[in-house]
Amino acid sequence: MRASTVLLNSIVLIQLFAAQIDAKGSKSPWQTFSGDAPLVIARGGFSGLFPDSSIDAYNFAMQTSVAGAVLCCDVQLTKDGHGVSFPDLKLNNASNIGDIYPNRQKSYPVNGVTTQGWFTIDFSLRDLNNVSCKYL
Secondary structure (H helix, E strand, C coil): CCHHHHHHHHHHHHHHHHHHHHHHCCCCCCCCCCCCCCCCEEECCCECCECCCCHHHHHHHHHHCCCCCEEECCEEECCCCCEEECCCCEHHHCECHHHHCCCCCEEEEECCEEEEECEHHHCCCCHHHHCCECCC
């Protein structure tokens, strides 16, 4: 190992231990490094009750969450350059796209593997207006 790597790792470990010692001595009920309340981060909205990454899932998560909650979403680009919130590269994994456009399936190399499905880059935002999310 190079000396600079060892030095950097040592500095990081010292900082982590110092923050942990500070948190243990804190009067705060929150066992975070700062003593502040932890952030609430929802990925995909309120999945399990609504389809993942759907507008209903995000709206419900915001209505029922604590103030300052953070929503994290996956964004896929359409053929015409619009971003849509969708949990997967392949639209057929979480939507009814195959029912709407049965003959528009394509194949692309994904991480070195030829993958077949319906991909957002093959559809315009207008094309996707008739497509609905479904439960995973």
